[in-house]
Amino acid sequence: MSKEELRHCPKCGGTAKIRYQMPFTWVECKKCHLRSLQIPDYGYEQRDPESRAMAIEDWNTMEVTENV
Numbered sequence: 169m170s171k172e173e174l175r176h177c178p179k180c181g182g183t184a185k186i187r188y189q190m191p192f193t194w195v196e197c198k199k200c201h202l203r204s205l206q207i208p209d210y211g212y213e214q215r216d217p218e219s220r221a222m223a224i225e226d227w228n229t230m231e232v233t234e235n236v
């Protein structure tokens with residue numbers, strides 16, 4: 169069993185949450201609204217755990233490019 173842990177936002181340090189809006193699932197910062205990749209979620213009705221895991225992984229490995 170893998171734990172679904174979301175790191176804090178790499179940009180502002182805010183809390184992230186998983187969002188769904190069919191047909192996509194993604195992770196978004198509650199504070200600055202930074203987003204992970206939007207993963208097509210074909211099982212959105214059940215909140216497909218695989219799409220969810222992909223969104224979480226993308227969020228957790230995302231690198232932020234600084235806007236200068």
Ligand SMILES: [Zn+2]
Pocket residue numbers: 177178179180181182197198199200201202
């Ligand atoms: Zn943020």
